[in-house]
Amino acid sequence: MGNKQTIFTDEQLDAYQCFFYCRLHGRYHELAPHLVPMDYTNDPECKLPLALIVNMPELKENPFRNRIVESFSEDGMGNLSFNEFVDMFSVLSEMAPRELKAIYAFKIYDFNVDNYLCKEDLEKTLNKLTKEELTPEEVELVCEKSIEEADLDGDNKLSFADFENMITRAPDFLSTFHIRI
């Protein structure tokens, strides 16, 4: 990293591999060079707002970018501290296990944050996925079918158990729910 050496305490470096950590921090720092300090010895409190993070090239094209950032932020508003930032990319990394990814995928798709994927959530997901090119009837049909397929307890919305049951059998969930940085 040349002159832009980031300083962490030993523990922090212990906690994560230096390489990964430094690179991530580089990216984090890049987003807002004036806000993020290079020196991490005394755990400075700094958070980046959602608008900045969403503009990363890795997230820029993602229809769920706001939801991703929001679900990883502690306040739910999309302000990420560095730790949360690392968290986000570690969950989305290749090495993260399926269960963990499923949890966060559930959070991401849960637009109204009620721990259930109800019809409105599905509609929003679908509209984001298709850029609202489906007719309302088609959207209705798709949402109904999805719920019908995955809903095991018959409450007309998907709980996490339903979601996990469905997503663990998806063949390409692991390969698509994955960001390289």
Add this chain to the structure above:
Amino acid sequence: MPPKKKSHAAVEVDDVGMEVDAVSEDDSEEEARRKTKNRRAKAQRKPKRVSDDEEEEEEEDEAPKRKARKKKRKPQDSDEEEDEEDNRSVKSKSSKASRKKAAKEESDEESEDDKKKKKNGGKAVSKKGKEEQNDKKKGNAKGSGGKNKGGEKDKKKKNGNSSSSSDDDEESMSEGEMAALKEEVEEKKKLIATLRNKPWRMQRRLIQLKEAQEFVEKFEGALGKGKGRKWYAYKVMMTKKLIKFKRDFENFKTACIPWERKIKEVESHFGSSVASYFIFLRWMYGLNLVLFGFMFGLVVLPEILMGLPYGSLPRKTVPREEQATAMDYAVLFDFNGYCKYSFLFYGFYNSDRMIGVLKFRLPLSYLLVGVGIFGYSLMVVIRTMARNANEGGDGAEEGQFTFSWKMFTSWDYLIGNPETADNKYASITTSFKESIVDEQENQKDENIHLRRFLRVLANFLILCSLGGSGFLIYFVVKRSQDFAERDNDELSWFEKNEVEFVMSLLGLVCPPLFETIAELEDYHPRIALKWQLGRIFALFLGNLYTFLFALFDEVTAKLEKEKSIKNETIWALNAYYANYSSFYNTTDVPPPDVHPADVIRGPCWETGVGIEFVKLIVSDMQVTYLTILIGDFVRAVIVRFLNYCWCWDLEAGFPSYGEFDISGNVLGLIFNQGMIWMGAFYAPGLVGLNVLRLLTSMYYQCWAVMSCNVPHERVFKASRSNNFYMGLLLLVLFLSLLPVVYTIMTLPPSFDCGPFSGQEKMYDVVMETIENDLPSFIGNIFTYATNPGLIMPAVLLMVLAIYYLNAVSKGYQQANLDLKRKMQMARDEEKNRRNNKDSTNQVMKDLEALLPNKSLIPPPTEEDELEVPDVVVEKSSKSPKIKPGAVANGKGVNLQKEVSLAASNPRGPVTRAPGPRGGNARGPQPGPEKGRGRSAR
């Protein structure tokens, strides 16, 4: 990290290590422990403060004792247990307290705080674990004694042990401690390894990690588990590298697939059905490349490199009378002139048995390649079909979670490129639309009789039109034969080109007609496409038939002409020899010195056939490309730009943009390939031409589709296996195999051109080779093999094998279906079981509704019925007094009816058995009721 402290800790630990070393040389475990302790001392960056040191010291204290107790341990086992029991009961309280004190002096660490709790917990657990281990060991040693001790007791015991510090107890404990510690460390390691998997916030994870790491670092050393650390790191690194390499390799492999990106792009906008055409085209291209390789490498190249050059032989020279125009564009474009006498066609090849220094047997190679092309194609097509069949599915998705998977896993989070993202949006939308079409098809409730009638009607209509066009073709061909006998001049232009005209007209009119008729059938678009393909295929067969018919006429004509020319030349040659010998009076006659261009030559029907095929391919290509240019491109341009100044909406209204014609394009491709197969034998250059055609077609059509076409109205999912296309291709392959094999086996080759000139039949080259060049036993084998007595059983065997395999595959299919059904049932069952609300389960609800629900034959109804009989009884009791009893009776009946009707109101909530039965069941009831009523009275 204060360095002082570290060094202090290190020194201390080193001391300890030495001490241990001195004490326990006989114990391997001890040894390991010592070693790792040393290592730990080095590795440890952050020595723990008070508690850690304390703990270490504790351990160190234990170490010396261990040695002594080793010997004593066995004899004292039995006593031990009793002691333990005593200890347990007596010292339970005190031991707890003492342990607490001993373990943790920092009482503040007992707080709820995650971090500290963890630490404490870790230690506590470790101790407990140690004790458990301890016990287990003892138990094992004793046999059965120690096994049933509860954890609580163990703890007490241990504490008791430690406080009482009896030698034996101390010893076994520390050994058990070791194992427990190991376990604990393992646990922590697992925690570290799986920390990523915990859905915690980063802050919490970091804390946990730090603790776990510290713990492991501290105790790992004690257990000799730390030596793999570097190795482990190395392994992790290598795995990552391997993963990365694999990924790159995958990417590379994908990048190597030609046109993958183009096709994906088309697929994302036009759906898999259109993409299936392009995939088929790509497959075809690959096949043709291989065929081209065979043809070019084994036939064309050897002849060009090693054979005689142009102009050396009559067959390689343009005849004198044609030479003037041989280079004209029009002539060349008709593949006459120089083209005709080039390596592109059959006639160019020399009949020398071996050519060049390599003694390459060109005629043999020519024949084998000609036949081998068919063999290879057959093999590849069948293999592909088999593989596709394994991939299975006719495109309909049978997965349980079609829509949910599409919804939640279709977006690829890796996409960071706006263009790719746009494509992905399009492809997701398309795939949703495809699934929606499937779903709508599933949900369609139809009038089965009407549908059946319409389908039969549609098939009837199409059969009629097919028959009609077949007759038309037959009629026109017959007429053209008549015309052929007449003089060319008295025929009009129309009469000359009648066949072509009719054929193209049919080709133009019929497919849209079929499509219109197919609307009646209302099939799923995927199935409709298959029907459409089949029907147009039948139509095009007529095309093929006329073409072959004309060709065979031509061939027979040429054969006759050739016969006369052959006789003429032989006669002329004989005359020449006779004259020469009589004139010079010698028998040693030199061959006539005629320039190759002037030699009389036959028509060479093979080259003629080859030219026909090449012409056909070229004209077909032209037509296709022009159609695309005009029908799609010009149309799109007009629609797009004239729309600004037109009186109706061109884009949405009449001309609109074109849709991609899947069936037409696929069939065009298939029939084109048929031509190639047929023609390749007579025109070796044809394969190369076709490769070029497919290549340009790929780019051109991709461009045309992306720029001028709109997606189908109902985008449907293509069958994953292109097996229907492949099946048609196989059929065409078989059909085109017939004429070629027929000519090879029966027609005599031309006497003065081509690799088989001078032979009776083309396959004679094979015979010749077998006789002359191969050892005699192979010839024998060949004779045996061609013996009908051997061939018949072989055929029979094959038929039987086919029958058997067919039966087996049917059995598997059945089993497959059964299993699928079972899976479906299991899934439904699971769903039902989880559905504790019966409102969602229709079947259960119905069943319940059918139960004779006793609680719902309530007292109120009984009262009603009681009342009714009362009335009736009253009336009947009155009736004897009053004369007109019939009226009263009628009234009574009426009343009863009313009541029963009201009771069995079907509109009410379903609370009992359905209407009619309810009525019946209730019918007889009034009787006894009445009786009771009476008796009550």
